[in-house]
Structures are given as C-alpha cells and as structure tokens.
Amino acid sequence: MDTDALVAGIKQRKIAALARTISLVENGRDGYEGVLSELHASVGQAHRIGITGPGGAGKSTLIERLVTTYRKRGVTVAVVAVDPTSPFTGGALLGDRIRMESVSLDPGVYIRSMATRGAVGGVATTTREVCDVLDAFGFERIIIETVGVGQSELAIAASADSTVLVLVPESGDGVQALKAGVMEIADVFVVNKGDRPGADRLVQEVEVMLGIRRGNAYRHVAAHHHPTAQPPQPPESAVPDGGSPTLEGGASGGPGWEPPVLKTVAREGVGAEDLVDLLERHFETLFQSGGLEAIRRERLARHTRAVVDRALSMLVWEEGDGEARLEAGLDAVVHGRMSPYKLAHDIVSDLQQARRNGE
Amino acid sequence: MDTDALVAGIKQRKIAALARTISLVENGRDGYEGVLSELHASVGQAHRIGITGPGGAGKSTLIERLVTTYRKRGVTVAVVAVDPTSPFTGGALLGDRIRMESVSLDPGVYIRSMATRGAVGGVATTTREVCDVLDAFGFERIIIETVGVGQSELAIAASADSTVLVLVPESGDGVQALKAGVMEIADVFVVNKGDRPGADRLVQEVEVMLGIRRGNAYRHVAAHHHPTAQPPQPPESAVPDGGSPTLEGGASGGPGWEPPVLKTVAREGVGAEDLVDLLERHFETLFQSGGLEAIRRERLARHTRAVVDRALSMLVWEEGDGEARLEAGLDAVVHGRMSPYKLAHDIVSDLQQARRNGE
Numbered sequence: 001m002d003t004d005a006l007v008a009g010i011k012q013r014k015i016a017a018l019a020r021t022i023s024l025v026e027n028g029r030d031g032y033e034g035v036l037s038e039l040h041a042s043v044g045q046a047h048r049i050g051i052t053g054p055g056g057a058g059k060s061t062l063i064e065r066l067v068t069t070y071r072k073r074g075v076t077v078a079v080v081a082v083d084p085t086s087p088f089t090g091g092a093l094l095g096d097r098i099r100m101e102s103v104s105l106d107p108g109v110y111i112r113s114m115a116t117r118g119a120v121g122g123v124a125t126t127t128r129e130v131c132d133v134l135d136a137f138g139f140e141r142i143i144i145e146t147v148g149v150g151q152s153e154l155a156i157a158a159s160a161d162s163t164v165l166v167l168v169p170e171s172g173d174g175v176q177a178l179k180a181g182v183m184e185i186a187d188v189f190v191v192n193k194g195d196r197p198g199a200d201r202l203v204q205e206v207e208v209m210l211g212i213r214r215g216n217a218y219r220h221v222a223a224h225h226h227p228t229a230q231p232p233q234p235p236e237s238a239v240p241d242g243g244s245p246t247l248e249g250g251a252s253g254g255p256g257w258e259p260p261v262l263k264t265v266a267r268e269g270v271g272a273e274d275l276v277d278l279l280e281r282h283f284e285t286l287f288q289s290g291g292l293e294a295i296r297r298e299r300l301a302r303h304t305r306a307v308v309d310r311a312l313s314m315l316v317w318e319e320g321d322g323e324a325r326l327e328a329g330l331d332a333v334v335h336g337r338m339s340p341y342k343l344a345h346d347i348v349s350d351l352q353q354a355r356r357n358g359e
Numbered sequence: 360m361d362t363d364a365l366v367a368g369i370k371q372r373k374i375a376a377l378a379r380t381i382s383l384v385e386n387g388r389d390g391y392e393g394v395l396s397e398l399h400a401s402v403g404q405a406h407r408i409g410i411t412g413p414g415g416a417g418k419s420t421l422i423e424r425l426v427t428t429y430r431k432r433g434v435t436v437a438v439v440a441v442d443p444t445s446p447f448t449g450g451a452l453l454g455d456r457i458r459m460e461s462v463s464l465d466p467g468v469y470i471r472s473m474a475t476r477g478a479v480g481g482v483a484t485t486t487r488e489v490c491d492v493l494d495a496f497g498f499e500r501i502i503i504e505t506v507g508v509g510q511s512e513l514a515i516a517a518s519a520d521s522t523v524l525v526l527v528p529e530s531g532d533g534v535q536a537l538k539a540g541v542m543e544i545a546d547v548f549v550v551n552k553g554d555r556p557g558a559d560r561l562v563q564e565v566e567v568m569l570g571i572r573r574g575n576a577y578r579h580v581a582a583h584h585h586p587t588a589q590p591p592q593p594p595e596s597a598v599p600d601g602g603s604p605t606l607e608g609g610a611s612g613g614p615g616w617e618p619p620v621l622k623t624v625a626r627e628g629v630g631a632e633d634l635v636d637l638l639e640r641h642f643e644t645l646f647q648s649g650g651l652e653a654i655r656r657e658r659l660a661r662h663t664r665a666v667v668d669r670a671l672s673m674l675v676w677e678e679g680d681g682e683a684r685l686e687a688g689l690d691a692v693v694h695g696r697m698s699p700y701k702l703a704h705d706i707v708s709d710l711q712q713a714r715r716n717g718e
Contacts, residue, residue: 034700304685309668309672311703315707316668336401
C-alpha cells in the first residue's frame with residue numbers, strides 16, 4: 001500500500017483514504033507507524049468524548065441523538081465503537097445499529113466499529129491511533145463508545161478528553177453497584193431512560209455519591225421534555241454569588257469542574273441538547289484551566305510508552321529469533337527442567353548479545 | 360522478604376507462606392520471579408477450571424457447591440476470583456461472598472480474590488502465576504472465576520484446562536447474545552437457575568448452536584432433583600454402539616470431547632455432582648488424548664512470551680532511563696514537532712546503544 005498516498009489522502013479529506021488508513025492501523029500492516037507519524041502534527045484539534053456504561057443503558061441511542069445534535073450545530077462527528085467486550089450483553093455492534101438513515105449519507109459523520117482482533121499492542125493503543133487518524137482528518141468531535149465494561153474498556157473511555165458515564169434506573173442496585181474508581185472517571189453522569197420509575201432516585205444516589213451537598217442540588221440538570229438549544233440553567237435561588245455552578249470546586253474533569261448529573265430519555269431525544277451543551281462547557285473549562293493540555297500530555301506519554309513496549313516486543317518476536325528460541329527451550333519448560341523465567345531471561349539476553357555483536 | 364523461606368514454606372504446605380507468596384506475586388515485589396522459578400518443577404499437578412459467564416448467572420453459588428462437592432470426595436480446591444471487571448454488575452467479590460461457614464475453616468479449601476491493581480504485565484499473566492503457586496502448594500483443583508465478561512476476562516477463563524460457561528434463562532436474548540468465539544471456548548455449558556421458565560429452551564438453543572444433531576440430544580444431561588454421586592448416564596436408546604457419548608466427535612475440549620449442556624439449580628445444590636463428574640471426565644479425556652499436554656505447552660509458551668515482554672519493558676522503564684528520555688522528549692511531541700513514534704524509536708535505539716556500549 002502506498003502510505004504516502006494515504007497521508008496525502010487524509011490531508012485532502014478523502015473518505016476512501018480515511019477508511020483505508022484506519023484499516024492499515026487496525027491491522028498493524030507495514031508502514032502504519034510511518035503514516036501515524038506523518039499525521040501527528042495534524043492531531044489535536046478534535047474534542048474526544050468517551051461514553052461508557054453497562055449494556056442496555058441506551059448508549060447507542062444516546063450517541064445517535066448526540067450525532068444529530070452536533071450536526072444541527074454544523075459540527076462534524078466521528079464515532080468509534082470499541083467492542084472488546086462482553087459477549088453476553090447481546091448488543092449488536094454500535095456500528096451496525098447506528099448506521100441509520102438520518103446520518104448515513106452525511107459526509108460530516110463517520111462511524112466505525114473497531115476491529116480489535118488484529119490490534120498490535122493492545123486495544124487501547126490501537127483505539128488511540130484510530131482516533132488520531134480521525135482527528136488528523138479533521139473531525140471536530142470524536143465519540144468513543146466502549147461497548148463493554150471491563151477495566152480495559154473503562155480505561156479507553158477515560159482516556160478521552162471528556163468521559164460520560166451512562167446509567168439507567170434498572171441497572172440493578174443503582175450506584176451501589178458502582179465500584180470505587182468508576183465514579184472518578186466520569187466528567188458527566190447521564191441517567192438515561194429518565195422517564196422510568198427510579199430515575200430520580202438514581203440521580204439523587206449519584207449526587208450523594210459524588211458528595212454534592214444538599215444546597216448544591218441544582219447540579220442535577222433536569223431534562224426538559226421540550227429540549228431547546230439553551231444551555232440548562234440552574235434555579236436562580238441555588239446559584240451562589242452569580243458564579244457558574246460548574247466552574248467551582250474540583251473534580252475528575254480537571255480544575256473548575258464538578259461532574260453534573262443529567263437525566264435523559266434518549267429514545268425521545270430528551271436531553272441530547274443539554275448533554276451537548278454540557279460537553280461543550282466541559283471542553284471549554286478544560287481548555288481554560290489547562291486541564292486539556294495535561295490530559296493530552298499524559299495521553300501522549302502513555303502512548304509513547306506503549307509504542308516502545310510494542311517495538312521491543314516486535315524486536316524479539318518478529319525481527320529477532322525469539323520464537324525459535326522459545327520453541328527450542330519449551331520442552332525443558334514443559335517437563336519442569338527449566339522455568340519459563342529462565343527461558344525468558346535467556347531470550348532477552350540473547351537479544352542483547354545479538355545487538356551487541358552487531359548482528 | 361526472605362524468598363527462600365517462602366519457597367520452603369510452600370513446599371512444606373504452610374498456609375502463611377502461601378498467602379505471603381501470592382501477595383508477593385500479585386504485587387510484583389522483589390524476588391517474585393525467583394520464587395516462581397523455584398516452584399516451577401512442582402507445578403502441573405492441579406486441574407485448572409475456568410468458570411465464566413454473565414453477572415447474575417449464579418457463578419459464585421455454583422462454585423460454592425462445586426467446592427463442597429469436591430471436598431466430600433476428599434479433593435482439595437483453591438478458588439481464584441479474578442475481578443478486573445464490570446464495575447456495573449454490582450456483584451460483591453466472590454471472595455467476600457464465598458467465605459461461608461461450611462468451608463472457611465477447612466484447610467483443604469483456599470479462596471483468594473486477585474488484587475489486580477498492582478499486577479505487573481497484565482492480569483492474565485499474574486493470574487497464571489497465582490495459580491502456579493497454588494498448584495505448587497498442592498491444591499488438586501484450581502477454580503478460576505472471572506467476574507466479568509470482557510475479552511480479557513474470557514481469555515483468562517479459557518486458558519484453564521477446562522472451561523465452564525454459565526448461562527441463565529434470563530440472560531436476555533439467550534444464546535443469540537453470545538458472540539462468535541464464546542461458544543468455542545467452553546468445554547462444558549451450564550444452564551443455571553434451571554428451574555426457571557425458559558431454562559429448557561435455553562438448553563435447546565445452546566445445543567442447536569453447538570450443532571448437536573437431534574439424535575444426539577442425550578448430550579443434554581438433565582439435572583437430577585436428587586443428585587447422586589453417580590455420573591449422569593445417557594438414555595440407553597440414544598447411546599450409539601455402546602460408545603461413551605462424550606468421547607466422540609471433536610470440539611473445543613480437545614479431541615474426543617463434545618461440550619455437554621448441563622442444567623443446574625446451584626442455589627439448591629442441584630447439578631453440582633453432575634458438573635464435578637463432567638469436569639473429571641473432561642480432564643481424563645484431555646489427559647488420555649494428549650490434549651492436556653498441548654494446552655499446558657501452549658500455556659507455558661504464552662507465559663514465557665509474557666515474561667519476556669515484561670522483562671523488556673522493565674529494562675527500559677525501570678532499569679534504563681526510558682522515563683527520563685520520555686520526559687525530555689515529551690514537549691516536542693505535545694507541540695507536534697516530533698511524533699510519539701520517533702520518540703519511542705529513539706528510546707529503543709538508546710537502549711540498544713547503551714547495551715552495545717556495555718553500560
């Protein structure tokens with residue numbers, strides 16, 4: 001594949017080049033790191049939004065509404081559905097479901113389900129790289145849906161600029177079920193299916209868990225049944241000193257942000273405008289506070305470490321003779337005459353020896 | 360910590376040494392690889408059983424019954440609960456729930472929830488190592504419960520000698536929900552809560568999905584409401600040529616094994632004896648067919664590869680100056696002047712250069 005042509009195609013915003021580049025990256029085929037390297041200077045304009053939550057929370061419907069809302073505002077959106085996931089949730093891939101009439105022909109929308117099987121060096125790393133391609137291409141918002149709620153899926157959602165945790169009244173024991181660490185990753189909480197019994201109680205539970213004081217209960221932004229483009233306003237009485245309620249305190253979203261809890265009914269489109277407003281405000285807050293630079297710096301550091309580890313692994317298993325050495329020593333390991341640790345360290349030493357001898 | 364004393368303690372079957380060794384391994388503290396290396400020759404006696412399935416399937420209750428059944432037969436059992444997991448399932452850790460009166464004081468039972476946070480080199484690798492310690496200690500059966508159903512959790516369960524997939528009638532769309540690849544990993548299917556509506560239909564669906572022909576429907580081993588220690592017997596009429604119904608065909612469990620579907624009511628203990636019988640038969644089949652050696656060989660190969668990758672990563676980030684080099688180059692990466700790929704490859708080259716110069 002002509003990787004220069006791909007890079008040029010991305011810069012010219014050719015959709016065919018985009019699709020082919022993403023495939024190249026997903027499959028770790030020859031030259032993919034070169035392409036990503038070339039695109040790097042163009043990365044960093046998009047707002048990356050991670051959306052996670054249990055199966056059945058209505059994430060896909062919510063995302064469909066978000067996409068529509070962004071498009072109404074003239075903003076381009078890419079959706080990456082990462083699905084390394086519960087084989088039990090029964091959900092079809094987002095990509096399959098969301099290819100709806102309303103946006104499928106809109107060039108301002110791009111939807112992609114991650115092919116995670118061939119991912120070299122881990123799904124999280126490859127997801128970041130696919131987002132980089134979409135970012136370099138020029139999509140203004142990138143929504144990363146993790147269809148699955150293992151620790152790695154959570155980490156993927158949390159590595160976005162803004163992270164949305166979607167809950168529903170019927171998620172069993174409500175927030176009791178949320179383990180330590182989960183609440184911390186979310187910048188915005190959504191209680192979807194907000195017209196069902198228990199929705200208000202769940203909102204309250206989340207707020208209690210967030211340690212929001214009673215006097216600050218305005219932080220619960222109620223969904224309007226006739227949503228407007230207006231950002232949600234807290235009740236006058238609850239606003240202290242005219243300050244913006246979301247620009248004080250400090251929480252997971254960086255300095256100056258306390259995660260709000262938003263009630264939505266995604267099926268009916270209720271709350272989508274509010275959610276987009278919140279996300280825009282979160283991004284703005286991140287930008288102003290310097291939190292965005294910190295997030296991106298940390299993301300790039302983590303990515304560089306992953307690329308190093310991947311390169312070292314390739315040195316042994318692809319370029320070096322690690323696999324042959326492994327095969328040669330495996331009998332002794334299987335029969336207990338040698339430990340896997342001894343064999344592993346022999347392989348590492350061999351690699352160093354080979355390099356030292358300039359082989 | 361005196362690692363020689365730990366190794367000696369394990370060999371003398373001292374429970375305090377066991378607990379401390381597992382902690383050492385989980386946290387990747389100094390000397391853990393040495394201890395594992397010393398223990399390697401003693402590893403390989405245990406039958407490792409992975410148990411996976413969606414939250415709410417009753418895995419913990421089933422495991423409690425399995426433990427009791429094994430103990431009645433005089434067999435020692437360790438349980439490792441891996442929980443890198445859905446923060447949404449609301450399940451308490453198995454370890455917390457299963458510390459029941461019936462077995463908590465029994466020295467023939469050991470229950471441990473994996474601490475996955477500190478795991479160096481991934482949860483799957485550390486889980487294997489903890490199982491190795493339990494194996495070397497002398498536990499005859501090791502049950503690995505993955506509380507969570509992401510791809511990595513599934514892989515952990517599947518790396519056991521025998522893998523049990525636990526389903527329940529209420530798991531939504533039944534087997535329609537099971538993605539390709541999940542059916543293949545299970546050696547035994549359990550339909551738990553088998554007294555609920557839809558249980559029989561789920562059993563049938565699984566069998567259809569397994570491609571079991573109608574004439575072979577005897578492979579559905581119905582749970583007895585008064586379970587006995589007898590292995591379940593297929594109806595005479597359905598046994599072809601007197602052959603054992605589970606020793607023909609070929610499926611995931613290695614040559615000579617077709618995964619049976621067992622209905623259980625774990626809460627009432629129904630089916631636990633049958634499940635233990637099936638697991639014993641599966642292990643015997645694996646042993647006879649050579650499948651066991653193949654599984655273990657592959658497991659050791661995978662483990663050696665993981666240890667190599669971990670050692671290389673340590674070389675750069677712990678022993679080498681990778682972190683300092685990263686920090687020095689990160690500004691250029693953040694501001695788009697250098698790509699993370701260039702920086703990563705510089706770090707790898709530096710490492711090689713340093714080694715070449717005998718530093």
